[in-house]
Amino acid sequence: MKEFISKIIYSILTGQDYRTYVLATINKRFIDKAQELISEVFEYKRRGDNWLEKLLEDTSKKMGKENKFKLLWFGGLNDKTVKNMAGGTSTKEVCLDLGKKNIKAVKLLLEESESRENLYQIKIIIKKGHEQVELDDVESLFFVNIISAMKLTIQGGAWSEVGKKTEKGLLHTIFRLLKIPEDNYVLVFDEMKKKGLVENREIDAIVFSRDKEPITVELKLLGICRS
Numbered sequence: 001m002k003e004f005i006s007k008i009i010y011s012i013l014t015g016q017d018y019r020t021y022v023l024a025t026i027n028k029r030f031i032d033k034a035q036e037l038i039s040e041v042f043e044y045k046r047r048g049d050n051w052l053e054k055l056l057e058d059t060s061k062k063m064g065k066e067n068k069f070k071l072l073w074f075g076g077l078n079d080k081t082v083k084n085m086a087g088g089t090s091t092k093e094v095c096l097d098l099g100k101k102n103i104k105a106v107k108l109l110l111e112e113s114e115s116r117e118n119l120y121q122i123k124i125i126i127k128k129g130h131e132q133v134e135l136d137d138v139e140s141l142f143f144v145n146i147i148s149a150m151k152l153t154i155q156g157g158a159w160s161e162v163g164k165k166t167e168k169g170l171l172h173t174i175f176r177l178l179k180i181p182e183d184n185y186v187l188v189f190d191e192m193k194k195k196g197l198v199e200n201r202e203i204d205a206i207v208f209s210r211d212k213e214p215i216t217v218e219l220k221l222l223g224i225c226r227s
Helices: 002-013 019-046 051-060 065-074 079-085 092-111 137-177 189-194
Strands: 125-128 131-134 205-208 214-217
Touching: 002 019, 002 137, 019 051, 019 065, 019 125, 019 131, 019 137, 051 065, 051 092, 065 079, 065 092, 065 137, 079 092, 092 137, 137 205
Parallel strands: none
Antiparallel strands: 125 131, 205 214
8 A cells, every 4th residue: 555655646636546556455455365365264174064163263262453354254244244233342252153143144044045956056166286175055155255245344444544544645745736834734633632723533634824723624535436
């Protein structure tokens, strides 16, 4: 992301579509993370039956934010869904419980479907060197669910990150182009708060008028453009 920030700012100021750089970041992160998840699925599938439940259990015992995300993904879930289902909380215990229930629900749905034979079947084969594992149709469907949950998390996070990392730099560039003296604006939130100018973190800048009245600036980059 860091290497794209200046390009994004330039694209916005010159009227070009900056979203290409965000999509490049999303796709790179998606490929890297997909490889990581696939490797774990590969290893656990090799060990035998009920591998997905075991993968969930083992992941829940690992520390760190990244493993919390993996626990959600292996359960076919995302943080927002869990919080909506669990009254605003998404602890590891809650994620593990809902993940197991989600796996069970998908299995029951497919196993009890009277028209299952008429459904399109997905069979995923994962290869590494001369070894391979084959997921059955239920496992394959849930694998797609895992990858989809991960993609949603990465995609949402990337757009949010672009906003946070670009907006201050973009405003600073705009102020310089407008030749606004540095003493006439504040971009750092802690400095705004220290001066008693704002309480809301949504404010991206304060610009002082000729009468030294503070004018709040809030900048939002849109991820979707309709023509």
